[in-house]
Amino acid sequence: MARRCCRLRNILICVCTPCCCLTLLYSYAIITIYLHMNSMVLRHIAMVSPNLASPHFVAAGASSNGSSPSVPKTFWEQHLRSDALWNRLQRHVDHRFNPIIRKEKSDMLLERSSSDESLLHQSYFEVTSMASVRENFERLPQQVREFASSMHKRNYPxxxxxxxxxxxxxxxxxxxxxxxxxxxxxxxxxxxxxxxxxxxxxxxxxxxxxxxxxxxxxxxxxxxxxxxxxxxxxxxxxxxxxxxxxxxxxxxxxxxxxxxxxxxxxxxxxxxxxxxxxxxxxxxxxxxxxxxxxxxxxxxxxxxxxxxxxxxxxxxxxxxxxxxxxxxxxxxxxxxxxxxxxxxxxxxxxxxxxxxxxxxxxxxxxxxxxxxxxxxxxxxxxxxxxxxxxxxxxxxxxxxxxxxxxxxxxxxxxxxxxxxxxxxxxxxxxxxxxxxxxxxxxxxxxxxxxxxxxxxxxxxxxxxxxxxxx
CATH class of the missing domain: 3.90.550 (Spore Coat Polysaccharide Biosynthesis Protein SpsA; Chain A)
Known part of the structure; x- marks a missing residue:
């Protein structure tokens, strides 16, 4: 009885192993083709209309990090990373409007008029509280430093x-x-x-x-x-x-x-x-x-x-x-x-x-x-x-x-x-x-x-x- 079960198991292994391998290979081929076609479509959209491919404003230097997806690029983005103050401030806000992170429609996010100013205010203090940013802040020219010190303010009477x-x-x-x-x-x-x-x-x-x-x-x-x-x-x-x-x-x-x-x-x-x-x-x-x-x-x-x-x-x-x-x-x-x-x-x-x-x-x-x-x-x-x-x-x-x-x-x-x-x-x-x-x-x-x-x-x-x- 044991000999018969062992023989049956060997037969199943010989028959099923090739089938499983073929199934996995077929699935891999389908996924690869799909990703390639999707990449080609996105590249075509970007060539035909950069604005359609990337309707978001992004500070130069925006890039992905280990914790969140990258923000869509714009035509003037020249640097993979940037420590420039304005770029860091805007990058902080732009992640809030990233359609990968946010499921809402882009237009609704971009043109919403409810509480966005509070987001600018929050991002300003979160970024400028960093030690490296404070150090660079002090080295800005006086005119620029004066502007930067109050650029979060908009509610003037x-x-x-x-x-x-x-x-x-x-x-x-x-x-x-x-x-x-x-x-x-x-x-x-x-x-x-x-x-x-x-x-x-x-x-x-x-x-x-x-x-x-x-x-x-x-x-x-x-x-x-x-x-x-x-x-x-x-x-x-x-x-x-x-x-x-x-x-x-x-x-x-x-x-x-x-x-x-x-x-x-x-x-x-x-x-x-x-x-x-x-x-x-x-x-x-x-x-x-x-x-x-x-x-x-x-x-x-x-x-x-x-x-x-x-x-x-x-x-x-x-x-x-x-x-x-x-x-x-x-x-x-x-x-x-x-x-x-x-x-x-x-x-x-x-x-x-x-x-x-x-x-x-x-x-x-x-x-x-x-x-x-x-x-x-x-x-x-x-x-x-x-x-x-x-x-x-x-x-x-x-x-x-x-x-x-x-x-x-x-x-x-x-x-x-x-x-x-x-x-x-x-x-x-x-x-x-x-x-x-x-x-x-x-x-x-x-x-x-x-x-x-x-x-x-x-x-x-x-x-x-x-x-x-x-």
Whole structure:
């Protein structure tokens, strides 16, 4: 009996062993083929559309570690590891929005507006409490160190704000305003603000102007206006001018001032706090022009241009991502220590995203509210227009380049041409006296230059270097 069982066992082993081996080999082949095909598909997606393959904003230097999966890369990620402060802070936040870790949909995570600011605050203190980070922090240049020491703060109280809804407006306003001029200014720039109010930034109805000779009805639109200010102390200025600002606000109703120090690196705060204020107080403006108080704007042609864009983007359902200006691509951080744009490698490593020059840019009211929400997932960056570009990348949106936005000015030869200022929508920089002269000349030559087209895209090559890197 035992001999018979042993013989049966040997037979089963001889028959089953090859079958089991074949089954395992077959399973291994199927898994290998599947993984290879999946890898090919992902590689194809990445080649066709990097944004689709990786819709998340990631600080340069993000990488996997032993405890958590890697965050999807972006096109400017250049380093496998980075000890730069901003990169470490952002990497800490980005793991929170990793779709491998989080099962929710990416878009819902990225555009959620509930408690994301607390996440930024938490990540700041968790990262900066590390001994190695504190040591590197102390070696940052003073200007950068001052910014970094308060980059987790965003809840600054408003000191002065317009009485009316969403800035200064005309009493005769009969339809939703086409555009809100949101102009970055400083406390002492009284003259710049006065000239803007008298010229291109006057509130109320503005008639459009043909942007080429084939245009029909010129149309028009209502303008609103607000000036964005931080705070400058009497110690900094040598005099207390707070009463003058309050009087200016009472007279014109267009001052929006927050209680933070008005410095170059804090211009980013003006964007973030303005987006928040706009989201809570401005339900009507269709567009926002965010610019400096030393720009000149061809308001009549801007009105006609935006009316045309409004119709086009509404028909395509793309108004929620509309931004136009002078677009800068392939930009690098400025590493020249004496430059005001200087960003050391110990603070940030990597490329800059594509962005529109901050001297003057236009975006839709819908995009303004989306920028407010997405900014709660991105740590502040010292260069304001670069930070806006980071927000746009994370929204999977791109600014539109238009040569009629001259944040780097004309060439001398081009400016000397007749009707040159009728070919642009915005130019930077101009003094108050120059703005007055240009506005008068624009009105005097309107009939003569009627129908002169805007600067054409095909005539101007897109700039590859940004203002911060020169």
């Amino acid at each position: 408003i000191l002065i704000q317009p009485d009316g809804e969403c800035g200064a407006q005309s009493e005769q306003e009969k339809e939703p305003p086409l555009i809100l001029f949101a102009i970055k200014s400083t406390a002492l720039n009284f003259r710049n603000r006065r000239v803007i109010r008298q010229t291109w930034g006057r509130v109320g109805w503005v008639e459009g102007q043909r942007i080429n000779s084939s245009d029909g009805d010129m149309g028009g639109g209502y303008i609103r206006r607000v000036f964005l200010l931080g705070k400058e102390t009497p110690e900094d200025l040598g005099v207390d001018i707070s009463h003058l600002l309050r009087a200016e606000s009472k007279r014109h109703g267009d001052i929006l001032q927050w209680d933070f120090k008005d410095t170059f690196f804090n211009l980013t705060l003006k964007d973030v706090l303005f987006w928040s204020w706009f989201s809570h107080h401005c339900s009507k403006p269709l567009f926002v022009l965010k610019g400096d108080d030393d720009v000149f704007v061809n308001t009549p042609k801007l009105i006609s241009y935006l009316q045309d864009q409004l119709e086009k983007h509404r028909s395509r359902n793309t108004l929620h991502e509309f931004m136009v200006g002078e677009v800068i691509g392939s930009a690098l951080p400025n590493r020249v220590r004496r430059s005001k744009y200087f960003i050391p490698e110990s603070f940030y490593r990597g490329l800059y995203p594509m962005y529109a020059g901050g001297g003057g840019v236009v975006y839709s009211g819908e995009l303004t509210r989306r920028l407010h929400n997405i900014s709660k997932t991105i740590h502040l960056f010292p260069i304001d227009d670069v930070y806006v570009g980071m927000c746009m990348i994370r929204l999977n949106a791109q600014p539109i380049h238009h040569p009629a936005f001259l944040t780097f000015d004309f060439t001398e030869k081009e400016e000397a041409q007749p009707c040159s200022y009728h070919t642009i929508l915005l130019v930077h920089k101009r003094s108050p006296s120059e703005v007055v002269e240009l506005w008068a000349d624009l009105k005097d030559t309107r009939e003569q230059c009627q129908g002169v087209p805007l600067r054409a895209v095909k005539k101007i090559k897109q700039k590859a270097t940004p203002s911060p890197s020169v």
